[in-house]
Amino acid sequence: MASKLDLYKIFCVVSKRKSFSQAAKELYMTQPAVSQAIMQLERELDTRLFNRTPKGVTLTDEGAILFEYANSAINLIDAGEEKLLEFKNLTAGELKIGVGDTISRHFLLPYLEAFHNHYPNIKFKMVNGTTTEICSLLKSGEVDIGVCNFPLEDSALELRPCIDIHDIFVCGEKFKYLLSKPISMEDLVKLPLIMLERKSNSRNYVEEYLISIGIKVSPEFELGSHDLLLEFAKINLGIACVTKEFSQEDLNKGQLWEVPVKEELPSRSIGVCYLKSVPLSPASTKFIKIIERQQV
Template sequence: MIGKLDLYRIFHVVSRNKSFSKAAEELYMTQSAVSQAISKLEKELEVQLFYRTPKGVVLTNEGKLLHDPITSALAMVNAAEHKILDVKRLKTGELRIGVGDTISRYFLLPYLEEFHAKYPGIKLKILNGTTSDILGFIRSGAADVGICNLPVQDDQLQVIPCKEIHDTFVCGEKYKELSQKTIQLKHLIELPLLFLEKPTISRMYVERFFKKKGHSLSPMFELGSHDLLVDFAKANLGISCVIREFVEEPLQRGVLFELTLEEEIPSRRIGIVYLKSVPLSRAAEKFVGSIEQHL
């Protein structure tokens, strides 16, 4: 079938033009080459497809039987080729991104806005979850790329570190005086602490830091989102462990206050992750590149 495709294309053009010479002009072929192609197709099908007349060519009954299905099939092939071309030009397609609420809001949105403005035909599908969920989306093929908290240790995944972030502790007006002095870790753990629920990367990272320093954490509240940690701190319900880069606005407005620790928690990063073994789609490749160029 694949070998006959070019022959069927020539057959279609000849039947539409009712002339070998006109078909040759449209196909940028010699009339002899067109005639030889039709003869080859007739030989392979073992039927005559055209009657040759002084005024041109006319389809035989067998040719008429072939004409409509071939016209329909070639139209489908052409439509498929145009769709592939649109995908290559990013006029259509889908980009599936695994990301959490906080990173989506404070890091990803500007990149999504820029990408959508440049490639409005690409459908964006956002899969929400924790870092563990996101890695599961990628491994299962449900997401093309993930944007999540690092570190991520997995030899199957390509990891591209992006934004540097810092875990810190903030409070509301009630505990404001704490922000005016340096706090030792042993004193910090005695305060009413607010943390994300286990087993988030952010929670585990900070816990490992405290454990290395000989301290264990016993939070008063364990909350499901970074925004809730901010809201609870504003409401004077305790000292929240948050990401400094994501609370810059309330810190500047003076509704939150940052504590200075005697030993600062080492910085970490947000990063892009995707499977090494699966080539990125055209859309995913462009999206990753758009973030990398800003790094």
């Protein structure tokens, strides 16, 4: 008789493949053995987990709830087994990092290069996501560490700020008349604004600050990436709220100009986060040390 853990592993594969036969191939089992395992689990839980159809299977409502927890647990167990392998002098293993596109491009690349030069046998798995999504990935065991925008409030996570960054407003040629003297935030928000989408931690940080000083913002454009903010500003579609450190190349080339404001936005930071309850793998520890050492 299969152990409870084996039953849950089979359950998760069937849930993903939506087919007993496809799951059997992946698990190197016979289809009857997979069917028996699922029936055993359903008997033990006294709950029907799948709807059987001629085309395959789909999760019941109860099955979908169970899958969410079981899949996270299996991922955490797999992550634990993988971490044991990494103790062999970092000669094998995988470093799974949750990070957004902008931070990858403008902040993380040199540290990835430095780590790879020191530990070429460690593979990278980069999982893209917003700060909120990265937190969920950490808790489900799908990534080892997250590199994201702070501030971040989550008691389950260890937070290690790495670099301060500054939010500024930039414009193209059409709005250069704004450069003559500092403009108030109250007047600035009356202009066509270009900002990130609301799901972005960066956007929320700026918006919450503006609300705290009594200013409500209603952007003309809401975009999904920092690079698009810069491109929209270059063609004079409005004033873009961007990260200064990630916009320096365009500012230095004179393709964009920083709009002076009377009320400067408070600085924030980019940092590394990971679960407090799960020990860092050797690869994760080394990678964080590389980042922190180069920030000194």
